[in-house]
Amino acid sequence: MPAIVRAVLRSVRDWFRKYLYFSWPTVCIRGLVFSHSFANHAIVSILITYLSYMWEHPHSQIATVILNIQDGVSDIMVIVLAHIPRTYMGSFKVIVTTNATYIIGLILLWLSAKYMSVGTASRVFYGAMVLITLGESGRWAVLQEFLDEQYLSEHNHAELPYDVNQDKKDALWMLPWFLGAVVPPFLLKTTWAQIFLISTIAMGVSYLVFLLGFPCYFIHNVNNSEQSQDARTDEVNHLDQAPRVLEQTRSGNVRRLINILKKNERFLTETLSIWLAFFLAYSVIRAAGSTFFFQQMDNLKNPFNNYDPAVYFNLFSSLAKYVISFLWNLIPKTWKPSRLRIWCGMACIVLCCLVAWQVEIHRLETSSNASIFWLAPQFFLLGVMEGLAVYGMIDFLVDRVSEGDKVMVGYYGSHTTGLIIGIGKILVGLSVLAFRGRWFDDNNLDASHLDKYYKALTILTSVVFFFYCCIALYYYYTREELHDQTPSPVTTEMVNQPKPNPSRHYPSDEVTEKADEKAEDFGQLVSQIFQC
CATH class of the missing domain: 1.20.1250.20 (MFS general substrate transporter like domains)
Structure with a gap:
């Protein structure tokens, strides 16, 4: 028993040392x-x-x-x-x-x-x-x-x-x-x-x-x-x-990230395909999640007296994002390729649209008798898809570059993905403005045809999901054939890259070396004077 207690305490201590700094x-x-x-x-x-x-x-x-x-x-x-x-x-x-x-x-x-x-x-x-x-x-x-x-x-x-x-x-x-x-x-x-x-x-x-x-x-x-x-x-x-x-x-900067992608046409094509999927699927449901999802609460029964349920659902979505990301990181790296993580995220996007569509149909049929907890699944999937798809995209980019570029690609790959998603959100906002009065009514949410909008999103994201599956399967099954041929430019660069000097170099070291040389020259000059 004491040995088990010591092992548990050691594990707790190691966890604190690893994650608390x-x-x-x-x-x-x-x-x-x-x-x-x-x-x-x-x-x-x-x-x-x-x-x-x-x-x-x-x-x-x-x-x-x-x-x-x-x-x-x-x-x-x-x-x-x-x-x-x-x-x-x-x-x-x-x-x-x-x-x-x-x-x-x-x-x-x-x-x-x-x-x-x-x-x-x-x-x-x-x-x-x-x-x-x-x-x-x-x-x-x-x-x-x-x-x-x-x-x-x-x-x-x-x-x-x-x-x-x-x-x-x-x-x-x-x-x-x-x-x-x-x-x-x-x-x-x-x-x-x-x-x-x-x-x-x-x-x-x-x-x-x-x-x-x-x-x-x-x-x-x-x-x-x-x-x-x-x-x-x-x-x-x-x-x-x-x-x-x-x-x-x-x-590095965006230009360097682009240069890395250009060195490998296969890497560039697959990356652009995934970004296109994010632009068409992820951005539209993310835009709906920050607006329409919360507006649906107005016509549902709220058991939280004098409380705004939006804060609860927003926290619930954020927790889902980080919990699924934490659980995914517990899986051994060899069992969780980045393509699989993106695939799971894209599948959650389709499920989120489908659930939102069915919940909106149920809300319209039951008028104001439906409980607000009917919205919980779509907020949960909203967080899960971000924890899988977005972080999976960063893993996809980082796993395919040399060690010296991983940090830069991690930052700018995330920023570039956000840029593409941001453009999609703006286009969604403009589309809502364009269809205002036909699909989206200012005076009555029930007359806004949100059910048809979610149905259209379900169809769109399903098509995009099928597109991504084709892309992922193609690059997955052709990797062995390409591996046996001439190495890609990125791989060649990684192999031919000079090994870093194990001795660390600091700016102050250079100044110290110059000062030592001057002191040595001065000492020689003083000794010559005394000899004379």
Whole structure:
């Protein structure tokens, strides 16, 4: 029995050592992650409910169009903001700027909800959303990568393999993000003005803590030369002589990602095919999930008295996403090819559309007698499809490049996928505007033909799913034939790539060597003078 207890305690200790990591720089950044998660789950993800409350039903479909476009622009801006730190300004400055705009946007929302009339608040809302969208994009573009850099700069973490580091970096982000997500359900009796105020205070406090951690951060100097970026010669500046992060964490951009894809026509074709599937299938159901799914709650029985069920369902979807991702990572890597993960995600997209279609039919037949829990399956599948499809796409890209490019491809592969999904969301918003009055009614949700819309999405996603199955099977069964032939350019590059020097080189080492040479020359000169 004592041996079993010791084994259990050892396992618990190893888990804490692997996934719980604390240092002053990472704690300051994770406080900002916590406040971002709170604001996202309490406000941004369920803004459709606020607009429905503020504008009421006569403008419900306009609210859908606005939020789809806002969500799409936010996804597109991520790749733009991710490129700025490598071209014009550092990551720290981008984080400071985007979070300042986020806080100002929250302040405007609070002022509009607290002190302004409906007409004035509607006009202020547009300006606030521009600022909040910039802050949301800055989080995914820079903040997570900046947190990863602080972790890699400490205790030689950069020398560990990519897979080991990735698990720990995911844990660094996930813990504060999860804690921020579970707080909003405890504040459901508050008004919208109070939620805006609480979010503003949380963002402001964490923002100040983040600024206080500046002396401890590991910060790169910006090099405006693209040639130096491609050559991976970024200079490093640290206030307290922190260890240098491997240059792979900052090298490269979209152009480099494209060059990697171009080197292998097979890799490029399969990647573009998957991105096309994401554009046609994932973006349309994701746009519906952030708007129409929440609007369906208005005509269903709500057992949560004086509580907004949108917060519960949003948290439920987020938990489904991260739980399925966590469970998938427990499977041995040899048993879970990235194509299979994407396939499962695409299958969940079809199931989500199918379930939403059948639930809408049931809601129309039973009028207002249906329970709100009928929406739970489609919110669950909404989270599962993101945890499988999106993360599977990142795994697909990372698994097919050399070790030195995995970090860069992981970041920019995710940003490029978000760009494609964002364009799809904007087109969905414009299509809702185009069919407004025929399929989508402003005055009555029951007259909006959501059942027909979900039926069309089911057919579309089924066709896309069949398309992806054909693509995946083709590349799966032809891999052996291509493996026996001439190696691909990417493989050739990986084989011929020079091995890295095991001795780590720091900018301060070069300065020290030059100083030693000068001191040695000076000593020789002094000895010659005394000899004379």
